[in-house]
Amino acid sequence: MISTPLTQPAVRVRNVGKRFGNLEVLKGISLDAHEGDVISIVGASGSGKSTLLRCINMLEIPDEGEVVVAGETIALRAGRSGKREAVDRAQVDRMRMQLAMVFQNFNLWTHMTVIENVIEAPIHVQGRSRTEALREAEALLDKVGIADKRNSYPAHLSGGQQQRAAIARALAMHPRVMLFDEPTSALDPELVGEVLRVMRTLADEGRTMLVVTHEMAFAREVSNRVIFLNQGVIEEDGRPADVFGAPKSDRLRQFLSSQLRADMGPS
Amino acid sequence: MDIDFLAQTLLQLLSGVPLLLQLAFLSIAAGAIFAALLALMRLSGNPALDYPARGYVFVFRGTPLLVQIFLIYYGLGQFPEVRESLAWPLLRQPYWCALLALTLNTAAYSSEIIRGGILSVPFGQIEAARACGMSRWLIFRRIIVPQGLRVALPAYGNEIILMTRSTALASVITLMEVTGIASKIISETFRAVEVFICAGLIYLVLNFAISRAVALLERRLSPQARELSDPTHLPEPAR
Numbered sequence: 001m002i003s004t005p006l007t008q009p010a011v012r013v014r015n016v017g018k019r020f021g022n023l024e025v026l027k028g029i030s031l032d033a034h035e036g037d038v039i040s041i042v043g044a045s046g047s048g049k050s051t052l053l054r055c056i057n058m059l060e061i062p063d064e065g066e067v068v069v070a071g072e073t074i075a076l077r078a079g080r081s082g083k084r085e086a087v088d089r090a091q092v093d094r095m096r097m098q099l100a101m102v103f104q105n106f107n108l109w110t111h112m113t114v115i116e117n118v119i120e121a122p123i124h125v126q127g128r129s130r131t132e133a134l135r136e137a138e139a140l141l142d143k144v145g146i147a148d149k150r151n152s153y154p155a156h157l158s159g160g161q162q163q164r165a166a167i168a169r170a171l172a173m174h175p176r177v178m179l180f181d182e183p184t185s186a187l188d189p190e191l192v193g194e195v196l197r198v199m200r201t202l203a204d205e206g207r208t209m210l211v212v213t214h215e216m217a218f219a220r221e222v223s224n225r226v227i228f229l230n231q232g233v234i235e236e237d238g239r240p241a242d243v244f245g246a247p248k249s250d251r252l253r254q255f256l257s258s259q260l261r262a263d264m265g266p267s
Numbered sequence: 268m269d270i271d272f273l274a275q276t277l278l279q280l281l282s283g284v285p286l287l288l289q290l291a292f293l294s295i296a297a298g299a300i301f302a303a304l305l306a307l308m309r310l311s312g313n314p315a316l317d318y319p320a321r322g323y324v325f326v327f328r329g330t331p332l333l334v335q336i337f338l339i340y341y342g343l344g345q346f347p348e349v350r351e352s353l354a355w356p357l358l359r360q361p362y363w364c365a366l367l368a369l370t371l372n373t374a375a376y377s378s379e380i381i382r383g384g385i386l387s388v389p390f391g392q393i394e395a396a397r398a399c400g401m402s403r404w405l406i407f408r409r410i411i412v413p414q415g416l417r418v419a420l421p422a423y424g425n426e427i428i429l430m431t432r433s434t435a436l437a438s439v440i441t442l443m444e445v446t447g448i449a450s451k452i453i454s455e456t457f458r459a460v461e462v463f464i465c466a467g468l469i470y471l472v473l474n475f476a477i478s479r480a481v482a483l484l485e486r487r488l489s490p491q492a493r494e495l496s497d498p499t500h501l502p503e504p505a506r
Contacts, residue, residue, distance in 0.1 A: 057398055059398060089403075090402070093401070094400065095400075096397065096398055096399065097400035100398070101395075101398040103395060103398075105391050107389075107391040107392050107394060107395035108392075108395070109396070109414075110392070110414070110491060111413050121399035121401065124405055124409060125400045125405070153490070153491035154491075166395075169399075173399060173400070179398075
């Protein structure tokens with residue numbers, strides 16, 4: 001059920017457009033994510049779904065449109081080269097703290113142990129005390145099921161363990177919204193489940209999540225809203241049962257049947 | 268073999284070690300600071316900073332250190348502007364000329380080593396830091412420097428050894444470090460082989476110590492490459 005919001009959206013994306021050279025990757029995307037929403041963003045590769053996520057936390061600066069986090073618009077202006085840039089980097093940094101991101105390739109800091117990865121931003125960005133950060137990190141690692149790996153370096157962990165560590169790192173920031181950029185795409189098939197289980201737990205806790213994913217089962221079962229992106233526009237947007245059960249566009253039908261073939265193909 | 272002569276020579280040569288170490292240490296230290304500046308200029312993405320740094324590296328890597336020493340020692344004094352400048356009391360002394368040449372030379376090489384170290388840090392890790400709200404300076408300090416240092420250290424250790432040996436060139440502008448003293452003894456005794464063997468031995472011992480120290484530092488800085496000896500230990504206070 002899509003709840004009718006009483007408060008302002010946690011994240012509001014308005015008319016966001018992004019070009020890479022001549023390629024228009026996003027063409028005026030608008031989207032509201034409310035507290036507690038779990039939104040799956042699906043689409044073929046090249047449809048712009050990762051770019052959309054990266055525009056939300058300004059890893060890519062949108063060429064058009066704006067992003068509003070909890071009522072505060074991230075201020076952008078035209079830079080010298082004509083590309084837009086942040087007016088105030090400190091504001092962007094502050095916004096990013098509320099928008100923790102989990103990457104396809106984990107991107108853990110390889111020179112730090114797992115627990116050092118988790119406490120890094122709380123201590124050095126948010127200025128929390130080391131004792132408190134450590135205590136919380138322990139609890140988070142326990143929650144994602146890798147408490148025993150706290151003093152291991154990322155290189156000694158499996159992909160699934162690394163991604164769970166990355167999720168703990170994101171959680172440690174107390175983010176308002178979590179952005180997942182294809183969190184299971186770089187994993188061996190047998191490791192996908194352990195990461196999805198953690199994500200399902202987070203969804204059950206009522207966390208606000210935006211998930212770019214190829215896991216149709218996750219999108220169908222866990223999210224309360226599915227967005228199908230096609231060539232830089234939102235082609236369909238609705239409850240999973242509607243989007244998957246009764247696709248309106250040919251594009252989505254094609255996409256879903258290709259996903260089905262991929263899922264049922266020889267493994 | 269004339270043990271007495273060898274021992275005596277060695278003793279005389281050792282008196283040049285403090286000057287050798289001084290030249291090496293000061294030029295490497297000053298060169299490292301200059302090199303860091305050059306590396307940041309190259310990485311700034313600003314052509315007005317990048318190209319001067321490129322040109323500098325091109326010139327100082329592309330010409331022999333010996334030529335640079337000669338140009339600074341003999342060449343600078345030809346310009347009245349230099350002779351009348353405040354730096355002249357320093358630049359007329361071979362010691363400062365040698366130090367300047369060594370510093371400028373190592374800065375060119377080291378800047379490329381530092382640049383390589385910085386560029387070696389995977390971009391994904393920098394993005395992850397950005398996504399956590401880390402500022403540029405914090406990312407530089409906490410993510411790029413610790414990792415870049417580890418990558419750069421083997422090459423930089425080489426550079427330190429090269430510079431220690433290069434101090435020998437200071438002898439051509441009259442400085443009495445180890446090689447300078449060796450030349451003097453040879454001109455008095457004509458026993459080139461024994462004297463140079465003694466001199467070579469000194470450089471060998473020094474550079475062995477340096478390479479061991481660098482290897483030790485490398486091990487210390489790369490805990491992730493070692494097996495974890497104590498799986499229960501708490502992380503060190505990071506700063």
